[in-house]
Amino acid sequence: MNKQPGTSGLIFNEPLLWDKSREGRCAVSLPKPDVERADLEKDLIGDAPELPQLSELDVVRHYTRLSQWNFGVDSGMYPLGSCTMKYNPKTNEVQAARQGFAGAHPFAGEEFSQGALKLMYNLEQYLAKLTGFDAVTLQPAAGAHGELAGMLMIHAYHAKMGKQRSKIIIPDTAHGTNPASASLCGYDSINIKSGDNGILEPLAVAAVMDEETAGIMVTNPNTLGLFESNIKEIADIVHSKGGLVYGDGANMNAIMGIVKPGEIGVDVLHFNLHKTFSTPHGGGGPGSGPVAVGKTLEPFLPVPRIVKELDSYKLVTDFSDTMGRLHTFYGHFGVMIRAYAYILSMGGKGLTDASKLAVLNANYVKESLKGTLNLPYDYPCMHECVFNDEFQKEYHITTMDMAKRLLDYGFHPPTVYFPLVVDSAFMVEPTETESKEDIDQFISAVKAIAKEAQENPEKLKKAPHKTKVTRLDEVAAARKPCLRG
Numbered sequence: 001m002n003k004q005p006g007t008s009g010l011i012f013n014e015p016l017l018w019d020k021s022r023e024g025r026c027a028v029s030l031p032k033p034d035v036e037r038a039d040l041e042k043d044l045i046g047d048a049p050e051l052p053q054l055s056e057l058d059v060v061r062h063y064t065r066l067s068q069w070n071f072g073v074d075s076g077m078y079p080l081g082s083c084t085m086k087y088n089p090k091t092n093e094v095q096a097a098r099q100g101f102a103g104a105h106p107f108a109g110e111e112f113s114q115g116a117l118k119l120m121y122n123l124e125q126y127l128a129k130l131t132g133f134d135a136v137t138l139q140p141a142a143g144a145h146g147e148l149a150g151m152l153m154i155h156a157y158h159a160k161m162g163k164q165r166s167k168i169i170i171p172d173t174a175h176g177t178n179p180a181s182a183s184l185c186g187y188d189s190i191n192i193k194s195g196d197n198g199i200l201e202p203l204a205v206a207a208v209m210d211e212e213t214a215g216i217m218v219t220n221p222n223t224l225g226l227f228e229s230n231i232k233e234i235a236d237i238v239h240s241k242g243g244l245v246y247g248d249g250a251n252m253n254a255i256m257g258i259v260k261p262g263e264i265g266v267d268v269l270h271f272n273l274h275k276t277f278s279t280p281h282g283g284g285g286p287g288s289g290p291v292a293v294g295k296t297l298e299p300f301l302p303v304p305r306i307v308k309e310l311d312s313y314k315l316v317t318d319f320s321d322t323m324g325r326l327h328t329f330y331g332h333f334g335v336m337i338r339a340y341a342y343i344l345s346m347g348g349k350g351l352t353d354a355s356k357l358a359v360l361n362a363n364y365v366k367e368s369l370k371g372t373l374n375l376p377y378d379y380p381c382m383h384e385c386v387f388n389d390e391f392q393k394e395y396h397i398t399t400m401d402m403a404k405r406l407l408d409y410g411f412h413p414p415t416v417y418f419p420l421v422v423d424s425a426f427m428v429e430p431t432e433t434e435s436k437e438d439i440d441q442f443i444s445a446v447k448a449i450a451k452e453a454q455e456n457p458e459k460l461k462k463a464p465h466k467t468k469v470t471r472l473d474e475v476a477a478a479r480k481p482c483l484r485g
């Protein structure tokens with residue numbers, strides 16, 4: 001029963017299609033023509049591209065084999081912390097593929113896009129309700145783009161108040177995109193340390209908050225998987241000096257329907273629809289990073305905004321204080337459809353239950369592994385928990401060695417070496433969609449690896465052993481990338 005899902009058999013080799021190509025091989029056999037052959041290349045299309053010549057079976061096997069070298073949520077547990085690699089229900093895909101949605105075009109105009117606009121309008125309303133905000137824009141194309149949109153709104157707000165500010169407070173637990181987004185708006189990041197218990201101390205914020213500071217960016221729950229329980233007090237300190245509070249909502253999966261950031265002092269918050277609201281992600285595919293705002297920032301939302309008038313929906317651009325346009329059209333509509341289908345199929349209670357289960361699963365992992373791996377912040381966690389390799393140091397085994405070995409057991413490794421506040425972090429986010437059996441398998445794999453660290457560290461240092469490619473030289477890969485096939 002408790003057999004690990006790791007590879008134990010056939011992993012096919014597969015050359016490039018060019019190497020499989022054989023002169024004259026073709027995927028279709030057409031009957032002999034009964035008209036004279038035209039010279040297609042010469043008379044009609046010019047030189048034909050050099051394409052490999054293959055049978056249908058060659059092509060099917062090629063792509064099927066390559067797909068088996070890949071790993072996804074559909075093949076196994078993917079406990080990548082801060083990324084919320086939950087299962088993506090297939091009904092979302094069915095809805096997004098519907099002809100009316102998949103065939104929609106931004107140039108069709110409002111009149112022929114009422115269904116799409118209605119879906120977007122309703123999704124905005126749901127997201128606002130879930131988080132206690134007044135308005136939402138769906139335009140940002142990813143979380144980091146949402147951060148940029150939010151910071152541009154804060155920038156526009158200070159300009160409107162008559163005096164631009166120069167700094168933004170960012171805690172040491174923040175994702176790297178936070179200071180990057182602030183910097184794109186011309187703000188200098190003021191880094192502050194979290195307290196010994198892994199969360200922000202109001203005194204640390206009060207010490208740096210002044211009238212030159214535009215606000216603070218807080219991730220809540222933070223990237224240590226801990227809830228920033230002083231958030232209200234911190235927001236009061238920032239507001240008292242005229243600043244605003246940016247909420248990084250990438251970790252929303254822990255708090256849906258449980259915490260409303262809009263009611264505890266946050267002025268603007270981004271979502272990652274592809275994380276919390278179940279769109280397949282991780283391969284660099286399209287994301288969506290809607291931004292929710294309270295009354296203070298609503299006038300600065302990007303245009304166009306969707307406005308409902310009686311029973312019809314309009315795209316309106318004439319808002320005088322708007323930060324402007326974010327891009328050409330309205331964002332990644334396919335991701336919005338998936339999020340909408342997910343929200344409707346879960347319902348309010350279902351979303352809250354999902355968060356509760358995500359938190360339960362992470363605490364189960366934390367408690368089960370805490371004697372095996374070092375747990376620098378031993379507090380009840382939210383949807384993820386952060387260990388490191390302190391216990392393995394005496395055997396010269398690192399977080400990277402253990403992450404690589406997990407591949408042999410059939411698991412995607414957790415997030416490693418992030419957040420930076422934990423030296424050699426090993427950050428596990430099981431999500432609500434893993435069963436207890438699967439989580440137990442993961443726990444027993446980590447325990448087996450920790451045992452191997454003591455008994456056979458030499459072997460562990462060379463892991464993975466069973467994957468298609470084994471230990472890569474990551475420095476060479478980064479320094480001398482091989483960009484050709």
Ligand SMILES: *Cc1c(COP(=O)(O)O)cnc(C)c1O
Pocket residue numbers: 082083142143144145175177219223248250251272287289
């Ligand atoms: C994922 C993440 C982001 C960035 O989101 P993208 O959608 O990848 O651009 C920002 N902050 C945190 C905490 C994240 O986990």
